[in-house]
Amino acid sequence: MNPRNPTTRCTKTWKEVKRVLVPGGIACVNIGDATRTKDGVFHLYPNHSRVIESFEQLGLVTLPYVLWKKPTTKPRYKGKGAFLGSGFLPPNAYVTLDMEYILIFRKGNLRSFEPKDPKRYRSKFTKKERDEWFSQVWTVTGARQTHGGLERRVGAFPDEIPRRLIRMFSIEGDLVLDPFLGSGTSLKAAMDLNRRFVGYEKLEDFSRIIRERMGQESGRVLFQKQSVVEQISSALTV
Numbered sequence: 001m002n003p004r005n006p007t008t009r010c011t012k013t014w015k016e017v018k019r020v021l022v023p024g025g026i027a028c029v030n031i032g033d034a035t036r037t038k039d040g041v042f043h044l045y046p047n048h049s050r051v052i053e054s055f056e057q058l059g060l061v062t063l064p065y066v067l068w069k070k071p072t073t074k075p076r077y078k079g080k081g082a083f084l085g086s087g088f089l090p091p092n093a094y095v096t097l098d099m100e101y102i103l104i105f106r107k108g109n110l111r112s113f114e115p116k117d118p119k120r121y122r123s124k125f126t127k128k129e130r131d132e133w134f135s136q137v138w139t140v141t142g143a144r145q146t147h148g149g150l151e152r153r154v155g156a157f158p159d160e161i162p163r164r165l166i167r168m169f170s171i172e173g174d175l176v177l178d179p180f181l182g183s184g185t186s187l188k189a190a191m192d193l194n195r196r197f198v199g200y201e202k203l204e205d206f207s208r209i210i211r212e213r214m215g216q217e218s219g220r221v222l223f224q225k226q227s228v229v230e231q232i233s234s235a236l237t238v
């Protein structure tokens with residue numbers, strides 16, 4: 001995703017997400033801000049606020065978001081580790097971006113259920129889960145990448161993130177959509193949690209990685225090669 005303009009490039013995707021969500025359905029977007037120095041001038045790209053603006057323009061309700069703290073990075077000075085020379089001297093070092101946002105949006109009003117809906121009751125979380133998951137800062141260690149460069153390039157995330165989100169915002173039997181499938185972390189989580197799943201990925205190499213990740217269960221996944229036009233029209237039938 002272009003750190004300077006993630007929203008323009010994704011607006012069509014967000015529109016489709018809105019269209020296929022059920023009334024009261026929830027969309028979650030994991031995004032980090034970015035910094036770049038261009039022509040000697042430092043810029044902060046507040047990607048999260050642009051995504052919020054996009055969803056607001058589409059008429060979704062913005063809910064309080066999660067800050068995912070990745071326990072790793074050191075403070076930085078001019079783009080390098082700060083533990084060098086004048087990194088210890090004020091005032092020229094800057095704060096490290098070591099949080100990502102998990103933005104949460106709802107389509108319309110609260111989703112409604114039949115009283116005592118058994119699938120909903122089977123999907124409930126414990127008090128410990130509720131206290132931890134519904135607090136604003138999550139400290140979850142980054143994913144261990146088992147498939148080398150490709151996963152690292154696209155930034156695979158740890159299972160724990162989609163697992164929590166799927167359990168927080170869907171019930172058993174629901175259909176989960178990931179329009180940026182990558183190595184299929186959300187796909188695996190959704191299937192383990194008895195949800196149905198559909199996803200899109202533009203890099204074909206990931207189908208092999210997903211098959212490996214699913215192991216014996218890969219037979220449950222139907223892979224289809226589609227043109228962009230087909231992708232959009234097939235999403236219409238979701």
Ligand SMILES: C[S@@+](CC[C@H](N)C(=O)[O-])C[C@H]1O[C@@H](n2cnc3c(N)ncnc32)[C@H](O)[C@@H]1O
Nearest residue numbers: 154155180181182183184185186200201202203
């Ligand atoms: C950070 S990864 C997503 C991780 C993933 N959600 C998971 O559960 O592991 C983003 C993925 O989106 C894919 N992508 C980017 N633009 C896309 C597009 N227009 N259509 C489909 N996939 C796209 C990239 O190739 C990359 O694999």
